[in-house]
Amino acid sequence: MTDQHTTPEPAVPRRPSDVVAGTPLTSLAQQRAAAGARLRTEHDRGQDAVVGDALAQLAVGEAIRRTVRSERGDMIAQALRLGATWEQVAAALDTTELAAVDDLRVWAEGQRALYRQHVAEGADVLVGLDEDAYGEVMRWVAFGLGRAAVEARAEQTARLRAAVAATPMVDTVGELRALLEQLPGEMPLSLDDYHRALPGEPDQVHTIHPRLVATVSGLATEAETIQPGLMLTQVYVPFPAEYEEQAAVATRDDLPAYDELPRAADHLERGELRAGLKDIAEVLEELAHLLGEVAADVTEHDEDGSQLRVEAQRITHAAERVGRLAETVEEAAE
Numbered sequence: 001m002t003d004q005h006t007t008p009e010p011a012v013p014r015r016p017s018d019v020v021a022g023t024p025l026t027s028l029a030q031q032r033a034a035a036g037a038r039l040r041t042e043h044d045r046g047q048d049a050v051v052g053d054a055l056a057q058l059a060v061g062e063a064i065r066r067t068v069r070s071e072r073g074d075m076i077a078q079a080l081r082l083g084a085t086w087e088q089v090a091a092a093l094d095t096t097e098l099a100a101v102d103d104l105r106v107w108a109e110g111q112r113a114l115y116r117q118h119v120a121e122g123a124d125v126l127v128g129l130d131e132d133a134y135g136e137v138m139r140w141v142a143f144g145l146g147r148a149a150v151e152a153r154a155e156q157t158a159r160l161r162a163a164v165a166a167t168p169m170v171d172t173v174g175e176l177r178a179l180l181e182q183l184p185g186e187m188p189l190s191l192d193d194y195h196r197a198l199p200g201e202p203d204q205v206h207t208i209h210p211r212l213v214a215t216v217s218g219l220a221t222e223a224e225t226i227q228p229g230l231m232l233t234q235v236y237v238p239f240p241a242e243y244e245e246q247a248a249v250a251t252r253d254d255l256p257a258y259d260e261l262p263r264a265a266d267h268l269e270r271g272e273l274r275a276g277l278k279d280i281a282e283v284l285e286e287l288a289h290l291l292g293e294v295a296a297d298v299t300e301h302d303e304d305g306s307q308l309r310v311e312a313q314r315i316t317h318a319a320e321r322v323g324r325l326a327e328t329v330e331e332a333a334e
Contacts (some may be wrong), residue, residue, distance in 0.1 A: 014055050019063040028067070032060040071106020076100060077137055086144045097151065101144035108137040153277050160187075161212055164230070168247040168300040169237075179210060188215040188229035194257035197236035198249050201276075204236035209250040260286070284311035284319035288312040 036058040079089055090097040115128030163182040170176045193283050215229035237246040255265040260279045267276030292312025296305040
């Protein structure tokens with residue numbers, strides 16, 4: 001017989017489905033706390049009761065987790081409606097903005113589907129999001145996705161910059177392949193038009209310097225965007241020299257071009273008149289050589305060759321005048 005004065009063990013859930021739907025979170029928290037308290041303080045009960053409380057903690061805890069998870073989208077919408085930012089929402093959830101945005105999107109789509117279902121069934125009470133409310137939520141989603149995209153691009157650019165910076169020089173196919181494996185396959189690739197060199201260095205050897213540059217796609221269209229691209233520049237560096245010294249030269253962004261004509265443009269754009277004009281004089285001398293000796297020698301008629309040599313002589317005189325002018329301009333600038 002059962003003692004009529006014995007207090008029966010409280011019924012405790014053994015699985016989340018045992019929890020009555022709609023039970024307030026405060027009640028669930030109290031149930032879980034009570035089961036934990038009994039485990040800590042009541043040691044003289046039977047094994048079934050002890051095991052039951054242990055399972056109750058798990059089952060009620062899981063029910064709480066599911067309830068909170070199901071309300072997550074509604075809570076995000078409420079926070080945004082009250083003026084919270086996406087950054088604050090993501091921090092409160094200890095997640096990324098993109099994940100928080102996706103939570104809201106999934107919730108909103110489910111709530112719209114629920115509302116439509118109730119309308120189709122002719123329900124007296126409509127639950128969920130109507131089209132206006134759904135549109136408001138999706139505007140928050142669109143704004144959050146835009147922010148997430150900007151942040152994702154910034155993070156990607158930082159990763160790309162770090163990968164390229166870690167490889168200041170590329171001297172072998174293997175080194176280039178190792179770098180490219182760290183970069184997106186669709187990333188634009190370009191080659192520098194001119195070789196670069198350290199001025200006045202007698203002994204140099206060439207290397208390839210990779211660097212990030214801004215590239216434009218969809219130019220002059222609504223789809224125009226700026227994205228990072230990879231540019232490879234051939235640079236002449238000191239030799240022999242330590243790797244760090246060579247890398248320091250390779251990564252300099254002020255190196256003039258190696259060839260005379262682009263180097264002249266570099267110097268003149270920087271206001272370095274003497275160096276620029278001297279390079280122009282060298283270019284003119286090279287043109288005179290090509291015109292008066294190479295081109296003239298392959299003409300079919302002697303008269304044509306003579307005319308080319310005359311023009312070459314004029315260009316030579318121009319080169320001499322520019323060379324002298326370089327010294328004069330420099331002295332006047334001083």
